[in-house]
Amino acid sequence: MNKRKLSFLEIWNMSFGFLGIQFGFALQGGFMSRIFQTLGAAKDDIPLLWIAAPLTGLIVQPIIGYLSDRTWSPRWGRRRPYFLIGAVLSSIALFFVPHSPALWVAAGFLWILDASINISMEPFRALVADKLPESQRSYGFVVQTLIIGIGTWVASNLPSFVSALGVSDSAAQGVVPMSVKVAFATGAFVFLVSILYTVFTTSEYPPEDMEEFEREKAKKNQFIPDILNNIGSMPLTMKRLGVIQFFSWFAFFTMWSMANPALTEHVFNSPAPVESEYNMSDAQQKEAYDLANTKFQKASNAVGSYMGTYGLSSMFFALLLVVYTSKRRINRKYVHMTSLILGGIGFLMMKYIPSEEYLYLSFTLIGFAWGSILSMPYAMLSSSVDPKKMGVIMGIFNMFIVIPQIVAALGGVVFISNLLGKEAINAMTVAGVCLVLAGVSNFLITNRKAITYEVENE
Template sequence: MEKRKLNFWQIWNMSFGFLGIQFGFALQGGFMSRIFQTLGAEVDDIPGLWIAAPLTGLLVQPIIGYLSDNTWSPKFGRRKPYFLIGAILASITLFIMPHSPALWIAAGLLWVLDSSINISMEPFRALVADKLPESQRSNGFVVQTLIIGIGTWIASNLPWLVNKMGISNEASAGVVPPSVVVAFSIGAFVFITSIIYTLVTTKEDPPENLEEFLSEKKESRFISDLFASLKDMPSTMKKLGLIQFFSWFAFFTMWSLSMPALTEHVFNAPKPDVKEYAQLNAEGEVLKDDKKETIFLSLEKEEVYKAKDKVYNDAADLVGSSTGVYGLSSMAFALLLSFYTMKNKINRKLIHMASLILGGLGFIYMFFATPSTLMYSFILIGFSWGSILSMPYAMLSSSVNPKKMGMMMGLFNMFIVIPQIIAALGGINFLYKLIGSEHINAMLLAGISLIIAGLCNLFITDKNAISG
């Protein structure tokens, strides 16, 4: 039975929860490395600290996709229970995260945060395929991207904005600045309220044949269904997986290393190493007094450290704001596509290829950027981000069994998290140092990876996937 078409605002309402999800992702992606550096992490150790994020996605998303495929309640729906559970856990973690007293606690909370966001996010992808007919799938994923762009821009600017409102971006050594703490608290509030908005305004449709659904549910087993889905993975999904591999390697590189790379290279304001200014014990650890405050070598050393740290925090706020520009340009990209796809078909393959190549050029331009021109890099990156969040899913949803949409979306996530795991386990550090030892070379690596991803679109040949 053909699903009925929805109007723009119905699609908007069912996708609005992505605003909160993206607040969580943008704060995580834009400022976790800043928190790690504040708590004493070395730059080359940061990608390894990020490994929690892709590992949780690898484990959580196929399970949540499977569970949501096999859930139906006349009262609570199919995907909505997972939206709410993930939102509650993520909001609590966002509130606690910037209060982390130690590096290992922040890394552990990142694990919880990413798991919680994944619990909410994956069912949202499946909901588009559940509720929209094939002719509206591109439009549905593009509206999600529009909302994600809004969330990225606002959340990335939050620390800068609250600082401008009078909340300090300075703190003692090893303490996260108040402006970042307040930004994460706002993110927690937005996450839960936007999810609740979607829960209230969107009604899920029951399975087309409820008796058949309940019968299949009784017979389903996760492990056997998992291996069957892997075996039946369509070739288009595998080809999209290759594109996703290089795309997400690039963006993981940006999230983990853009803050130290850009504060150093573009703003000439690296994070000062407190060990150069403080008293150390025999193991080389910073000494602290009874109030847990750093004991400096002298008052002069303390003043020099604080001055340099102030310059770094100002630069970090500006990097965060510049990063938010990719949310704005992805929003503009999505808005244009949204209006166009309401009445017209598009060539998803060519749009995705061009967008990824433009994003790759944006990363490469970072090497030449100044504080006033850095935004142009992120404008180009925004085109690729907008496409990454819509075109692969639109192509995928035209290629898989709709009864297993949640499971297949979860398995598709493997092509997102595996490159991130490889990057976190040393892939970034090894490859960017082949270009040069400066951290900005990690951004050149991201650009090369994204251009390769764009060219891999040439392997896509399925007409149903390409046109939509």
Template structure:
């Protein structure tokens, strides 16, 4: 018998999602500044995507396993998803703090690997928690509130090195050394990551499994049986998941392209600087972080508007996501035509609209189409469609495609990102299941 889930208030949903503030601090600092760290340590810009490869490769393995394990976990004291929140928070905090102290490229790539794997341990159960706790009528609302918190985290974290510089912390250092402004920013991010996840753990209760006796019996099957179960779920994934997977593939290929190349592309194309030890480059790199913060800020306001709409009205998730992705495509393409740095804020405002939708609508559509008792493992499997495009991009997909289609200049990576979001937008038209598309 399926338990009837109570509708939760905004603040109850806020509390259960607040840990995403810290998770996004980690992702924003990683996405906005790891390429800067790689360049500072001597990486050629064409080699940067390859240095990211360990992170998505690990995610490909970690996400479905963690999803499955969290589905099979229950403790009256610690809950189902919360133990994974805590474990991921501890390792993420350590990795985030030490990443900017890397003295070689292999150390920085290793720190990124540990950081990304650890954040994924916490993140996937957070996605499942929304589906665990909320009735279907509040699913879109719940994922939108998560996106609101993510937007806040993206904006603040992306601006931290710039803010540290304004406080007088040096943003330049000797060649091959990461500036103190970046080190301090990562330390603040580590603190926020741990405390925000701890806040969710302390303020949120979880429902026990609906049939505890059956749950305990299934839990005794063993690890090998669990692996077989994961592969069985992969081969038998719902049709809606496959269709959404194509949307996710193009979407995350686009954003991985931005995270890998925004700093070298914008510092070179808009600011005209390439010397990573120069004050001009580091000022420009701080500014790139500020522009990236704009997409987080706009995603926050867009999510706030969506939170109001989804709490009052039924929406067409598919159409909303399609339009939002097209807005982001226009944002990426416009970066190529920027003639003054302030115009980048306008470009990233459009990117922020697509980012808010990417973080909410696909998950809302998916959660209405899978079995509740397998929510964790399916959320983990679904995120394979996030890491697979990143792996392809990191193995040379970005370098090959942008040079083949648009030409050698590194700014052409932003044109490629725009094209990919256009493909993602129109892939939504493949989704026909009304349970997924309509709230």
């Protein structure tokens, strides 16, 4: 199919729903560990509590990719029905997460939230490949990254913004502060509205051969064989990208799960108070606990705000690439390699910074890596696979995102960081080493079409 080139506004509209998706991911990534700690989780238990997120992605994304490849509605298209279903479920889960009365309830809501976000997210990746000619693929994924950067920065700062308006950061023992509850409710609203904007401003191409499409759709009991067949026949470039993705996503899962305990303890000297260390029946001890808890909550707000910097820097990184890729080709391999290594340096700095303000520099460098992770691998992959299977391939590619997170959650982060010492900040060192390894692994990519799309007459 000859696809026309789209304007910036058209690409912006089709990607705008990612603003809401990233509100969900940024609130989850920046503040779920804080919620777990508030509800009594020990810091070494936090990665395991996060296991719901990658496990859900491992199951949901290939299924949604497979189903969306076989969906067509003249009114709603192929991918948009999944955007909408995921948005409704995600918004409900986002609202209720900070109201969890117990740790197991919060872990359960994380499971529901991540499954719902995945329902919306996977078809967005496929939509770029569906709608854009190959010469605009890098441009399209970079525009998505620009929107993701905006969402990350705003959502990461929401509790601080809300707190500055006078909403309380204090709460009773085991209760999430109102500032976090209001932030999550705001995120739920933005998630739904931004997805609706994309649903109603974007059209989709119908299947090229409707008769063949209907025949494929009518086949029964093909899901598991098709998935296994596509896994077995994945292109060599996809496998090599998987190595890069493994180290990249191990690093970012480590950040999402461990940055709050690591930085509140190491940089702000305000770790989460442990209830068993206080005599709560003694008024003076209870007051000391409440004071320590309020310090921890305010430090957590600050950590969230500093983390938002990586969204802001990824946004500027993406903006530069948007301007550049609209007119010129880029070497995706070297852009990705350089960005990942810079992000690794950002993590490695955290253990040695002399004051908290240096976290801005750390997270700025991490943002370069994040901006590249959200665009370059998908641009390289989309140039290497059958466009008729774009949905299911993008879903299978997600395995290279979730498997490292599962390994990290099942003890990988705690085991490796404990080799360096018991301090939580060692987890950030592990994340830094992983991103450097991910950067070096780009030497594995040798497919010229994946590295630099050669512009042809279209």
